[in-house]
Amino acid sequence: MPRWVLALLRWFNTHRRAMPWRDAPSPYAVWISEMMLQQTQVETVIPYFDRFIARFPDVATLAEADQDAVLKLWEGLGYYSRARSLHRAAQAIVGQHKGLVPDRYETLLTLPGIGPYTAAAIASIAFDQATPSVDGNVLRVMSRFRGMRVDIKAAGVADDIRSYLSKRIPRSSPGDFNQALMELGALVCRPKNALCEQCPLRPSCKAAQQHAVSEIPLKVARAKVPHVDVLALVVLHRGRYLLVKRKETKMLGGLWEFPGGKREPGETLAAAAARTCREASGVTVVPVKKLGILNHAYSHFKITLHVFEAARTGGRIRGGGDYSSCEWVQPLALAQRAMPITARRVVNRWLRS
Ligand code: SF4
Structure with missing residues (x-):
């Protein structure tokens, strides 16, 4: 050994x-x-x-x-x-x-x-x-240990270390x-401030010997993360809230959230609110009040969620776009539904009285 x-x-x-x-x-x-x-x-x-x-x-x-x-x-x-x-x-x-x-x-x-x-x-x-x-931690440790000046996400690096x-x-x-x-x-x-003086691998570690710990793994500039404006509509009708369920095949699949979607370029927030609610749920609404915004970062993009309170004007519920189904839900039942973090923040910030 x-x-x-x-x-x-x-x-x-x-x-x-x-x-x-x-x-x-x-x-x-x-x-x-x-x-x-x-x-x-x-x-x-x-x-x-x-x-x-x-x-x-x-x-x-x-x-x-x-x-x-x-x-x-x-x-x-x-x-x-x-x-x-x-x-x-x-x-x-x-x-x-x-x-x-x-x-x-x-x-x-x-x-x-x-x-x-x-x-x-x-x-x-x-x-x-x-x-x-071989996960990200192991890639970092072994690339330093072996003095590999590489981008650990590059093709072949994980296979080489494995x-x-x-x-x-x-x-x-x-x-x-x-x-x-x-x-x-x-x-x-650790990624920053490695504690080499406490490390059992130090006697054989190439990066430590070459004083190159902070240079390994190579830092590669990643593409800028895109930002999107997204709408979420809080629609209360006859004492129940409108929720839509994301399709299995979509990101956050199987989770429940408030209807909405991405704003198109040049579209006003109010127009986007009405359109995305209709497309997601079949329900037509008029936005009556902006509740506020939430910012959230996913791994590949960031969103600003514009949250509106809206009044139903017509339409029948049905899933559409990224959504497989749609329901009117009692306020007390919101706690039981599995929701993405942004929808849960909407509930906690604006629907808890
Ligand atoms: S000696 Fe430093 S760089 Fe080398 S494996 Fe240990 S902590 Fe990482």
């Missing part, structure tokens, strides 16, 4: 953070935690994980659940396709794998929502398979090795 691998495992043994899925690493718990941890920090995930496991303690319970219930428990965690995939994967596990999370990397890859990183993490942590899991690690991952403790590299990236080899 290379000396740096031994040093890394020793470091992990002492510094590993307590996490609920580490206490009793069942394949189910490892799978749920790895899905939640994609693009999301450990501290954010822990309460979501605890609530999810309490409600869906095993694959069968998850497979039988309504998608709405799964999305509701995911509300606020973002990247909702993970929750929809998790639900479909649970049904596939029950239908095709006798309810047991598959123990082979290749089989895991066939399940919805599981890519090379997640498959390797589950296979190594839950089943002791020696498959390196191949390098697959020759060095210890057969005796592959799960600990993968978790140790990720933990080191989160706690020590």
